[in-house]
Amino acid sequence: DLPFTLLSDESTETIQAYDVWVEKSMYGRKYMGIERSTYLIDEKGIIIKTFQKVKATSHVEDVLKEL
Structure with a gap:
């Protein structure tokens, strides 16, 4: 179980609001x-x-450094 809610955005409303x-x-x-x-x-x-335009190969390490 994750300690947070995951977002599903089939309408792209939130995706567009975040300009991605x-x-x-x-x-x-x-x-x-x-x-x-x-x-x-x-x-x-x-x-x-x-984190914008992230690279999947190194992204986890980048995020963990910020936590």
């Missing part, structure tokens, strides 16, 4: 998708750190 719904490109094909990002949010709901 972006145009992407793969093999010359353009499409809309989520920019990989992480937000550290404190107990009061305040964003204390953002």
